[in-house]
Amino acid sequence: MSTLVGFRRPSLREGVTRTRTPDNGTEFSYLDGRRFVEFEFDPDRADRFHEFIDALASGELGASDLAAAFPGTPEEYAEMLEALDEQGMIVEAEQTAEAGMSGITAYATLRRHAEEVRATVHSPLIKALVDGTVTRDQLIGYAIEYWHVTHLCPRALAPVLARDDLGIEVWTKLMDFYQSERNHDRMMEKSLSAVGITRAQLLRTQPLPATAAVMASLGVYAYNFPVALIATLFPMEEPELDFLDLFRERCAELDLPEGFVKPIVAHSDVNEDEAHDAVSLDLLAEIPYLGTETVRECAKAVADVIEQRARIDAQIISWYGNGGGVRDLASAEYPTAAGKALTCAPLTLPA
Amino acid sequence: MTDSFVPSKPRLRAELRVSAAGAAELHTSGGVLDVEPPDGMTQDDFVRLLSHLDGSTTVETLASENGIEDSLVREVVAPAVVWGLVDDGAVPRASSGLAVLSRLEEVFNRQLEDLIFSGPFWQAVLERPETVHHNVFYGFGLENWFFLFRENEFDAAVLALAENAEMRAMLNGFYHEEHRHDDIVVRAFRPLGVGKDDLLRARPLPTTSGLIKLLSWWARTDPMFFLATIGILEGRLDSDTVGANGQIAYDSFLSACDRVGVDADFVGPMREHARVNAGHDHASVSRELFALVPGVDEDTERRWIAKTHLFMEAYAEFFNGILDYYADPRRPLLRSVEF
Numbered sequence: 001m002s003t004l005v006g007f008r009r010p011s012l013r014e015g016v017t018r019t020r021t022p023d024n025g026t027e028f029s030y031l032d033g034r035r036f037v038e039f040e041f042d043p044d045r046a047d048r049f050h051e052f053i054d055a056l057a058s059g060e061l062g063a064s065d066l067a068a069a070f071p072g073t074p075e076e077y078a079e080m081l082e083a084l085d086e087q088g089m090i091v092e093a094e095q096t097a098e099a100g101m102s103g104i105t106a107y108a109t110l111r112r113h114a115e116e117v118r119a120t121v122h123s124p125l126i127k128a129l130v131d132g133t134v135t136r137d138q139l140i141g142y143a144i145e146y147w148h149v150t151h152l153c154p155r156a157l158a159p160v161l162a163r164d165d166l167g168i169e170v171w172t173k174l175m176d177f178y179q180s181e182r183n184h185d186r187m188m189e190k191s192l193s194a195v196g197i198t199r200a201q202l203l204r205t206q207p208l209p210a211t212a213a214v215m216a217s218l219g220v221y222a223y224n225f226p227v228a229l230i231a232t233l234f235p236m237e238e239p240e241l242d243f244l245d246l247f248r249e250r251c252a253e254l255d256l257p258e259g260f261v262k263p264i265v266a267h268s269d270v271n272e273d274e275a276h277d278a279v280s281l282d283l284l285a286e287i288p289y290l291g292t293e294t295v296r297e298c299a300k301a302v303a304d305v306i307e308q309r310a311r312i313d314a315q316i317i318s319w320y321g322n323g324g325g326v327r328d329l330a331s332a333e334y335p336t337a338a339g340k341a342l343t344c345a346p347l348t349l350p351a
Numbered sequence: 352m353t354d355s356f357v358p359s360k361p362r363l364r365a366e367l368r369v370s371a372a373g374a375a376e377l378h379t380s381g382g383v384l385d386v387e388p389p390d391g392m393t394q395d396d397f398v399r400l401l402s403h404l405d406g407s408t409t410v411e412t413l414a415s416e417n418g419i420e421d422s423l424v425r426e427v428v429a430p431a432v433v434w435g436l437v438d439d440g441a442v443p444r445a446s447s448g449l450a451v452l453s454r455l456e457e458v459f460n461r462q463l464e465d466l467i468f469s470g471p472f473w474q475a476v477l478e479r480p481e482t483v484h485h486n487v488f489y490g491f492g493l494e495n496w497f498f499l500f501r502e503n504e505f506d507a508a509v510l511a512l513a514e515n516a517e518m519r520a521m522l523n524g525f526y527h528e529e530h531r532h533d534d535i536v537v538r539a540f541r542p543l544g545v546g547k548d549d550l551l552r553a554r555p556l557p558t559t560s561g562l563i564k565l566l567s568w569w570a571r572t573d574p575m576f577f578l579a580t581i582g583i584l585e586g587r588l589d590s591d592t593v594g595a596n597g598q599i600a601y602d603s604f605l606s607a608c609d610r611v612g613v614d615a616d617f618v619g620p621m622r623e624h625a626r627v628n629a630g631h632d633h634a635s636v637s638r639e640l641f642a643l644v645p646g647v648d649e650d651t652e653r654r655w656i657a658k659t660h661l662f663m664e665a666y667a668e669f670f671n672g673i674l675d676y677y678a679d680p681r682r683p684l685l686r687s688v689e690f
Contacts, residue, residue, distance in 0.1 A: 005635070006642025007449060013457065034464045088460035092449035097646025102443040104358045104432065111435025112364065115381040165573040167650050224574075225513035281433060285356035289445035291645035294514045 011059030011093035035087040045071050059093030103287030106295045110231050110302050117303040120350045125313035129246040136254040141320030143191050148207035150184035152215040160222035160229055169286040187263045194259030205327045210311035231298040232305045234280035310348040318345040354429040358439035361428045362406025365436045389426045406440020448644025451652050455659050459583050462663035472670035480607040488613045490677030492539050497555035499533040501563045508570035518643050528631045539620035553685040558672025562665045576655050582637030
């Protein structure tokens with residue numbers, strides 16, 4: 001009976017015909033008689049067997065009630081259902097899906113969960129911007145990490161375009177999103193060239209560990225958990241409240257050129273114009289059903305990205321604030337002090 | 352911004368309170384949001400509409416009951432959806448995993464009869480095995496070895512299945528049980544003078560590699576569909592048949608081997624592999640996995656039904672390719688890449 005484990009209402013497949021045999025048994029036939037099986041019954045139990053077969057065919061009894069209605073031993077029950085199943089004659093009649101929700105409800109659930117998580121993390125970068133302790137190097141470091149995000153974005157997203165389990169509407173929107181994210185690194189390169197950092201230099205750099213972790217997460221979701229990729233787009237794309245105004249203000253105070261600030265603001269505007277933070281909702285709204293566990297796994301992914309983003313901010317402060325500089329880790333002598341500051345920075349989680 | 356995401360039956364997921372001054376406030380565990388009516392809507396109508404977002408009423412009914420246009424309802428609801436404060440009260444349309452698998456099995460059953468057992472390979476093996484050149488039996492073993500040897504290519508792709516921890520654990524167990532099954536079958540080729548080194552230099556028929564690559568692609572791009580095919584790939588046919596030598600034959604192929612006296616040193620390891628698979632009950636792997644799938648939507652089911660036909664075509668070609676190639680004894684048993 002192992003093959004029917006998990007069946008809630010085993011039933012006879014539609015299209016299986018039943019015929020009484022001359023000796024009051026039953027022949028089951030399927031696929032124009034190419035599959036068949038015949039049962040003989042003890043004469044004193046034959047009527048009850050026929051009643052049982054009617055019950056099986058109706059598909060109305062739950063698995064345990066059906067087993068209880070069988071007029072023989074549990075072994076005989078198993079034998080009979082297995083014989084029918086071997087001929088492909090048994091189906092699951094219970095159509096109702098188990099706990100799950102629409103993509104829109106999943107979005108609302110994830111969004112509310114994100115708010116709760118966001119309230120528990122803090123960003124050392126935002127704090128430094130607010131209290132005015134942020135340094136020139138840290139602001140440039142922010143732009144470098146932002147460059148890594150935009151530079152890695154296409155290859156993080158690309159694997160999802162190979163998936164074939166999302167429906168054409170979702171796939172088409174992901175393709176559009178992928179296209180819209182291309183070449184955004186060029187905007188950041190304009191910004192960084194204003195402070196003397198070239199594309200060639202950037203291509204030799206490594207992102208901070210948290211930046212790498214975020215982009216790796218998106219890339220891995222794109223490969224093997226597309227719904228989580230979709231779910232994590234909103235915490236990635238959502239602008240931090242008041243961030244840009246503060247950023248502009250501090251850049252001006254620290255004499256960073258307009259050529260550095262402008263492209264960063266422009267990129268943020270592009271994301272806003274294209275409503276990038278609504279991409280998650282727009283895509284999830286196309287998904288009619290998601291199981292509860294899948295949504296829970298997505299919620300973990302969303303929470304993780306929020307925490308990783310705060311870690312990026314902490315690492316910008318610790319690395320670029322301790323003389324770490326441009327992270328061309330292969331050619332320069334490794335700045336151990338910055339590395340220690342980076343790797344020993346406390347988590348940005350509540351105490 | 353489009354409001355195509357406005358649910359059919361909006362349900363407010365925040366507590367609506369009205370301040371002393373009559374302003375609407377949405378309270379959540381995260382804080383309080385002050386909300387205002389859009390242009391052309393009174394504060395009273397706005398509060399009444401919000402209080403009716405109970406998840407049981409459609410946008411159209413909400414509009415007519417409140418004496419306003421549909422578009423105004425959508426205008427109120429859309430931003431709240433974006434904030435995650437309104438979700439969908441409608442029950443999502445989906446069928447249980449096993450009910451959907453049962454419908455896929457209908458296609459498997461039918462195509463097994465229409466394409467596979469009535470195709471040239473199985474007709475020859477089942478109906479007139481004595482007319483089949485022994486190379487065809489060996490070829491079946493060899494092409495099965497190529498399949499088993501490359502099974503890691505598709506099975507490994509679902510080891511990291513992300514959506515469901517229990518399914519992932521089950522798939523890891525399955526992988527473990529399948530590991531090195533190719534080595535069981537390798538022993539079957541000793542009487543042919545074919546060893547592991549020879550096999551490693553050889554390549555499968557295009558009908559075998561086609562099946563392998565399709566499965567590997569699905570395991571990566573539509574993993575749940577791939578999981579639905581495991582049961583049929585691992586299924587043994589005619590499990591109760593007693594072979595000519597009195598042993599349980601395990602499947603129709605082995606019983607045909609027994610009937611025509613194919614070299615026992617070849618048949619032994621093939622039977623051993625069948626016995627190991629039967630012991631693990633691998634034919635019910637898809638059932639066990641789909642019992643853990645909470646639901647499948649209609650579009651997905653339609654796509655799977657279509658792909659099931661494609662899968663069965665490739666599976667039928669796998670068998671028929673064996674007869675087509677190995678029935679001609681002038682062809683080498685192994686197609687080796689030598690340089």
